[in-house]
Amino acid sequence: MSDRTVIPIAARLAEHERPILAEALSRLAAALGEASGAEPECRARFYDDLTALAEAAEGAIAVVSLQPELDRLDAPWAEEERRLRAAFEALSRNGGPVLVCTLFRHVDPAAERARALLLRIRRLDLLVLDLSREFGLFVVDLDRALADIGASRLATDYRLGGEKALAHAGRALALGLATDALDPFVSVEWQDETVRRVAAFEAARVERIDFAPADLMNWSRGRRRQLAAVVTSNVQSDHAGRLIRQVLKRQIGPRDAATRLFLALRRRGFRESAGLFYSALLHLVKSTS
Template identity: 50%
Template sequence: MKQISVAAFVPPGEHATVARAAHILQAALGDEGAELACATVADFDRLQTATPGTIRIASLTPELDQLDTPWSEVEARLRQNYAALCDSGDTVLVTTIFRHIGAQRDPDRAEALLVRIRRLNLLATELSRAYGLFVVDLDRIFSDVGAVRVLTDYGLDGQAAAELAGHALALGIVDNALDAALPFEAQERVKRAITASQPAIRPAPDLVPGNLMTMGKGRRRQVVSTITDSVQDNHVGWLIRQVLKGQIPPRQAADKLIHAVRRRGVQESLGLLTSGMVRLMGLKPQ
């Protein structure tokens, strides 16, 4: 039986999320002859020294314990840590933080907390582009549902929060981390099984476009479409750079590209490859 290892560095409040994700994954993987071994680790160093081949998951929430530390120092440390973590070549997933802080007695702390959460969430996307890690955007998912319905805040306390976050994390692992363990067809079956078991509280994906944002209030409220840089494009460019630097074997990069072709089709995959090459050369398509 194929064993898939996962190590997660998350605060105690998110242990239930990891446990729920592991439960969902194991239920779907069992039919494919695979077994999941999931463990939480006490600190980032132990995540980095996990056994080669381990899927590594990190939450940014522990960084909220250091609000008094200047952001420049936090950012520099995180960039250094995640660069080293991604150098292993194993899949790394980072979860964003739900931007709801609940009632706070100290308004200054509340403001500092919100600013730090926004900066950390933005940094997650920048780390993805720089080092090729994958982002599980819990902030977007929880914002779609709303704090009132989930009865939680950035700490993700409560059963409903664990259900919602665990399901999102399980999907993130299936989408990005199982290429070395399962063939494409098996991954698709696992994904369908997990998608079918999504929490009732989560809105259907086609009802929540990912590129929409609300601006203004009241009668001036507008929903606009945003055009953003594609993480997929950057990930292809990152793969090419890693091969050229000798940090990823060409075979491993080729396997990932083949998986992308199977998942997205030849036409879209060629577009991603072309875009990745353009970014690698520092050019902008006309």
């Protein structure tokens, strides 16, 4: 790689998403520079619609967000789906990498047309996965990356405003670019090292914005860093115990209790939910003995 390698980016984003791309490219350039010893330069150009992007993206990495599509809520979904399929088919014919970001599925229930927004977001996210299989697009799954942390902790919604959302969305996009889009520009060895450095940089950034609660610890397996809960939630354990007591006192029926418990614990998975239920039952037996 020469001392100054230019990595061209052709992007179609909402105006308020541009700082996320800037964050991602800053991380990417820093990591790639450290990996290669050179001075890469990422140059981004922005386009208003997918048609203009397809006409100009040849030779560049295309980065697409579907947030602008949320301005078309009144358009029938069947028509929107056909239009988007045709647009991405044209974009895929350029032959360069195309990265499409999923939308974060969190809408304030009090927001205007909240139900319609959430439904359209879900449909767009499902369409992205379908298009990736059909046209070979690369998916940057912002929804999954941010859902693992949570909207309340990030203090954001589907628009991804705020410093914490910016940091994590930028990190996810930088990883997507490093993993899937650098083939035309750098060697595989430098790509692997760039991915490692982008991921490692996140560790310091996470500590700075303090997204991990005190009851989490991290460990490494291979090249992936993971989080594990080491303290069971007393609030949810008390909730399970309260439901058991209500059943024993015949204040509610077993079916109603099971339904409530399932709704409260469904995000934990079967094994952890069963363990939590057993812990609550044991706690109840001890307290009444």
